[in-house]
Amino acid sequence: MTLTLLFTLGEEIYGLEISAIQEIVEDPPLYYVPRAEGALVGAINFHSQVLAVIDLSALLGLPGEKRDHRRVVLTPQFKSLVLTVGSIHRIVNLDLSELQPTPSSTGGKAVRGVANQDETPINLLDTNEVIDLLRNQST
Numbered sequence: 830m831t832l833t834l835l836f837t838l839g840e841e842i843y844g845l846e847i848s849a850i851q852e853i854v855e856d857p858p859l860y861y862v863p864r865a866e867g868a869l870v871g872a873i874n875f876h877s878q879v880l881a882v883i884d885l886s887a888l889l890g891l892p893g894e895k896r897d898h899r900r901v902v903l904t905p906q907f908k909s910l911v912l913t914v915g916s917i918h919r920i921v922n923l924d925l926s927e928l929q930p931t932p933s934s935t936g937g938k939a940v941r942g943v944a945n946q947d948e949t950p951i952n953l954l955d956t957n958e959v960i961d962l963l964r965n966q967s968t
Contacts, residue, residue, distance in 0.1 A: 830922040833944075834901070835951060837915035839891035844923060844944065844951045849907055853917065856898040867966045873911055875902060882911040888962055889938045907956045910963075921946055928953060938962070 832847040852875075859871040859882060868888035872879050882900065886892070901912040928942030931952070939958040944951045 831925050832920055833923045833951075833953070834920050835918040835946075836897070836901075837918070838886045838889065839915065841891075842918070842949060842951050843914070843940075843954050844921075845901065845954045845956070847920065849903055849956050851902045851904045851909070854900050854902060854911075857900060868963070870913060873900065875909075875911070878909065880909050880911045882913060883959075883963065885912045885914055885959070888959065888966070903956060908960060910960070923951065923953070925953070 833844040834847060834850060834853075835842055835844050837843070854873070854875065857873040857875070859873060860879075862869060862871050862881075865871065868884045869881055870884045870887075871882045873882055880902065884896075895915055896913050897916045899917055901914060901917070903910045903912065923944045923946060925942075925944065928944055931940045931943055939955050939962060940952045941955040942953055944953055
């Protein structure tokens with residue numbers, strides 16, 4: 830069993846392993862980044878470090894105008910990126926040994942697989958693929 834943060838992107842529920850998260854920050858001031866394009870929406874001052882804030886819905890090409898006021902800060906292993914998501918729900922224990930393949934109809938961008946929690950499908954986010962998508966977007 831793996832502790833996983835559940836959040837929404839568009840109409841779907843996603844999960845991110847707690848081990849990839851450094852902190853969830855409450856409504857930090859968002860600073861403008863000149864010439865920012867794509868999913869880069871700005872930067873925050875996080876414990877005297879300037880970190881890039883990424884709109885995860887925009888990066889994955891998902892709809893969604895509503896954004897949670899909290900931001901998810903990834904660990905340094907994942908470039909200390911800050912993610913903006915639709916809404917943060919709760920932390921649950923997921924059995925990742927029972928991940929199902931991503932249905933091809935959803936596109937499955939940056940999704941390792943699908944887990945079920947109380948008969949609700951949860952798309953498990955692949956943070957390495959998120960970083961790869963960002964690299965490809967900036968080239």
